[in-house]
Amino acid sequence: MYSEEQVARLSQERLKRFFLKGTGQRAGSVKVKPELAAAITFEPLNLLAPDWGLRERFDVIFCRNVMIYFDKPTQGRILERFAPLLKPGGLLFAGHSENFSYVTRAFQLRGQTVYELASDAARAGRA
Secondary structure (H helix, E strand, O other): OEEOOOOOOOOHHHHHHHEEEOOHHHOOEEEEOHHHHOOOOOOOOOOOOOOOOOOOOEEEEEOOOOHHHOOHHHHHHHHHHHHHHEEEEEEEEOOOOOOOOOOOOOEEEOOOOEEEEOHHHHHHHHO
8 A cells, every 4th residue: 555645756557557546544545456466576585595596587676775784795796696586677676875886797777776787797698
């Protein structure tokens, strides 16, 4: 559930396509449509574990405000492990205080907190 204020920056097309408007007690709020929610999986993951047990590839990885707690070498190792998990064109979202530009060459900054696989990382078979 989100307040209408939280999704105000989304286009009307996206709001209609992906959200249901609240009524009655829930007026002023929206919720993600069940078919979209069913396509999304949220699970905890120990970034320091030797095997993450992941065999699928993802469109998006959200790792926000976590990497700041690791030193640069550890950040680099984790980011190198993220690279083969992303589908071509996949994105990595980081927190506002995180910058990986000097940690690894596997990702390049695409937006303020959005990274994509660097072209040489994709060619090296990491994607």
